[in-house]
Amino acid sequence: MNDHSPAPRFAGPLALDRAQSLLALAKYSDAAFTRDGPRADVEYRDLGLAAATGGRIGAKHIRAIRPFEKETGWHWHDMTGHFVFVLKGWIAFRYAGHEGDVRVEAGDCLSQPGGVAHNVVARSDDLELVEINMPAEFGTRDLDAEPR
Numbered sequence: 584m585n586d587h588s589p590a591p592r593f594a595g596p597l598a599l600d601r602a603q604s605l606l607a608l609a610k611y612s613d614a615a616f617t618r619d620g621p622r623a624d625v626e627y628r629d630l631g632l633a634a635a636t637g638g639r640i641g642a643k644h645i646r647a648i649r650p651f652e653k654e655t656g657w658h659w660h661d662m663t664g665h666f667v668f669v670l671k672g673w674i675a676f677r678y679a680g681h682e683g684d685v686r687v688e689a690g691d692c693l694s695q696p697g698g699v700a701h702n703v704v705a706r707s708d709d710l711e712l713v714e715i716n717m718p719a720e721f722g723t724r725d726l727d728a729e730p731r
Contacts, residue, residue, distance in 0.1 A: 628644040645710075655703040
């Protein structure tokens with residue numbers, strides 16, 4: 584351990600049998616995409632983090648299946664952390680209190696604070712992204728208009 588390392592969380596390395604609930608591998612060929620999600624223009628593939636973390640973290644591979652027709656509308660998610668990593672294409676968000684759109688392109692990672700009101704205003708037809716949220720299960724609340 585060097586002087587810059589934080590204090591260890593464990594007394595030593597864990598044997599895999601003691602930590603196996605933390606080990607998860609979601610093979611691309613094994614996990615099917617489903618329409619089990621809030622948006623009709625994309626499909627979702629669970630990446631197994633919810634099961635591996637006891638629900639503390641969720642992760643989904645999301646991809647567009649038809650053209651983007653309209654903004655999602657203003658809403659917010661009741662979560663403590665929300666991260667978006669774009670694999671292909673791009674997506675544009677609008678945030679309450681932030682001037683202009685935030686465009687996230689392939690290779691970009693966005694850390695969106697939990698509970699922040701936003702609106703998805705555009706995306707490419709070939710969008711693919713990984714979304715990570717904490718906790719895995721969360722509520723989404725729609726808003727009638729942009730909050731002031």
